[in-house]
Amino acid sequence: MEDENEYANMKTTFNNKLNEIIKAKGVNHQIFNPLSYATMISKVEHAKGLKFGKTPADYARLKKYDILEIDGVKRLVVPFFSSTTSSGNKTSSAIRMFVHTDEIFDILHTAHLKSGHKSRQGMTQEVSQFKNITREMIMIYLGLCEVCQEKVAKFHEREIKKSYIDFISMSADQHGYNLILVYLDVKTQFVQLRPLKNTELQEVTQSLLDIFTIFGPPDLLQGNVSNEFGSSLANEVCLFWSDFKFNFIKTEDRDQLLVECTIRVTEILNAWVEANKTMEWSEGVKYVQYMKNRDFNPTLNRSAGEALLGHKFGRSGTRKRSLDQALSDKEEESDAQEAMNSGIDKQDVPIKQYAPKRIKLEQVDNSEVPHLIVPNIKTNDEDEPENILP
Numbered sequence: 001m002e003d004e005n006e007y008a009n010m011k012t013t014f015n016n017k018l019n020e021i022i023k024a025k026g027v028n029h030q031i032f033n034p035l036s037y038a039t040m041i042s043k044v045e046h047a048k049g050l051k052f053g054k055t056p057a058d059y060a061r062l063k064k065y066d067i068l069e070i071d072g073v074k075r076l077v078v079p080f081f082s083s084t085t086s087s088g089n090k091t092s093s094a095i096r097m098f099v100h101t102d103e104i105f106d107i108l109h110t111a112h113l114k115s116g117h118k119s120r121q122g123m124t125q126e127v128s129q130f131k132n133i134t135r136e137m138i139m140i141y142l143g144l145c146e147v148c149q150e151k152v153a154k155f156h157e158r159e160i161k162k163s164y165i166d167f168i169s170m171s172a173d174q175h176g177y178n179l180i181l182v183y184l185d186v187k188t189q190f191v192q193l194r195p196l197k198n199t200e201l202q203e204v205t206q207s208l209l210d211i212f213t214i215f216g217p218p219d220l221l222q223g224n225v226s227n228e229f230g231s232s233l234a235n236e237v238c239l240f241w242s243d244f245k246f247n248f249i250k251t252e253d254r255d256q257l258l259v260e261c262t263i264r265v266t267e268i269l270n271a272w273v274e275a276n277k278t279m280e281w282s283e284g285v286k287y288v289q290y291m292k293n294r295d296f297n298p299t300l301n302r303s304a305g306e307a308l309l310g311h312k313f314g315r316s317g318t319r320k321r322s323l324d325q326a327l328s329d330k331e332e333e334s335d336a337q338e339a340m341n342s343g344i345d346k347q348d349v350p351i352k353q354y355a356p357k358r359i360k361l362e363q364v365d366n367s368e369v370p371h372l373i374v375p376n377i378k379t380n381d382e383d384e385p386e387n388i389l390p
């Protein structure tokens, strides 16, 4: 009953739209209603029967139409001479039939369901034997199929470029950096890291611009920063694009994707700090970013770098062995504390003492995510500056 109603509604809507097309086309078209279809059959039959005295109109009709009995019903078809092959053979597959308005919906509906919801191109092939079913009619039909419309909506949803923004709190290094900006593209899971000295609007804006001018801005940016900060950020960044504005959404709960990413970043950074026997963690951020994006991602079945670029990311011959080794050592050793101490002469480099306070393995094992620094909100009281682009 439900299905029948759905079918009836769909058919009514289709036929209403079809009528609109017919009205818009005026008289010069090959869309028949049942009456004009029958009338045309009579006229063509009449013209065919004339041995002498055919009028120009008769000739015109015979050029366009022929009559064929298909399944016991007289049908208008494209004349054979139009569809004969070069060798002169008539091919039955070349029969192209005219249909009338009472039939069009059912033909499209049956073909569409039988073919498993084919889209425009597939549908054009499916109904190619019907001479007067047009692309326009197929498009109207597809617009009414809920299954196909849902598919289209989902496709567009997937195409939205969504990114997460986050901050990892660090102990200040000699360069004065005390934070890492984490920018994660959801689709490719490609992560970008930037060391920051503070979370003031200008500092964050510059880092984001650096990212957006290479990789393009997102449609949607999500993060656990205040709405004021988020929208100021969007305003600042969008000054550089005259025709663009991304949306910011405050999300208090971190997405699992972001949580895992942050944990992995801290793991790699910890390994880098140890392998390089340095406390200047900000110098390692770009390598950590590279390593993270080179990680094989089982969900993507490739690395994030590969997902972004569409080709291999990094070459095994150029890997920095010491960092790889440090990482695998870490992963293999069950005792985190031992891993921290292995291979490091603490008397030469007091790593442990100066190691970034947020990236200790104990914390990682507890799945504790580095806490978010609440950004200083800089209210933008001034009038908006003029667009800097010409």
Ligand SMILES: [Zn+2]
Residues within 6 Å of the ligand: 112, 117, 118, 145, 146, 147, 148, 149
């Ligand atoms: Zn469909």
